[in-house]
Amino acid sequence: MTTFPTSRAVRTTPEGLLWEPSDRWVRGRKGEVTVVDSRHPVLVWEPEVPVPLYAFPREEVREDLLRPARNPLTGTHTGSRIFYDLDLDGELLENAAWTFAAADLAGHIAFEWFRRAGRGLEHWYEEEEEIFIQPRDPHKRVDALPSSRHVRVEIDGTLVADTRRPVLLFETGLPTRFYVPREDVRLELFVPTDHHTGCPYKGTAEYWSWRGTAGVPRNIVWSYPQPLPAVGAIRDLLAFYNEAVDITVDGESLARPVTPFTRTLSQQPPSS
Incomplete structure (x- = not known):
């Protein structure tokens, strides 16, 4: 069972990742299928990448749709450990999700955003508002x-x-x-x-x-x-x-x- 952090302080992992819990309700969809429905997302900043991404507790992800990647990526996403393909009724989206090796983020899965990477989930929502390209940074105005x-x-x-x-x-x-x-x-x-x-x-x-x-x-x-x-x-x-x-x-x-x-x-x- 994943332990949900409650402090808003930004943490740093030995791998150089920054991460911070978010209170936003976040959902990610591919077509009409909701793949992520999370009330405990975590914002993650990778080294030298100015914008954050989300990682989600496994309990809030449709893991039944994930398969170990057939052709896992290398050299992407700092400290990434395992990549997954997303299987939707036989349509396989390669390397749509991954986990980080960082102990702080054990039990969390991150996803690509289609409009940012050209692959991954197509529609994302914070509460009832659709968001695009990437999560909004709480430290940016x-x-x-x-x-x-x-x-x-x-x-x-x-x-x-x-x-x-x-x-x-x-x-x-x-x-x-x-x-x-x-x-x-x-x-x-x-x-x-x-x-x-x-x-x-x-x-x-x-x-x-x-x-x-x-x-x-x-x-x-x-x-x-x-x-x-x-x-x-x-x-x-x-x-x-x-x-x-x-x-x-x-x-x-x-x-x-x-x-x-x-x-x-x-x-x-x-x-x-």
């Missing part, structure tokens, strides 16, 4: 605050946005993002793309690329048409990658920040 700052955005010397009614989005570990009403953006200078991304804090974003001749990465502008309730203030507003455009706030030019997105943007082909 995301605040969307309406503002009256004067924000100007330029691309290759062309003014593309000018507003005094932005919404500033403050997200731990990332630069401030400036969300601009569509009426204050020269949207005719951009073309919509079929690119979409998911965020556990904001929802699903749609994108636009620059029509100009500058070597600007694709999908430089994004918007959340149906953001999650906590950041509802950014609905339908447009934001630009600070890493690749020039932004001026109240007359002060902002330096282009270096973030995990900097490399991703530099590897994209230009929009024209």
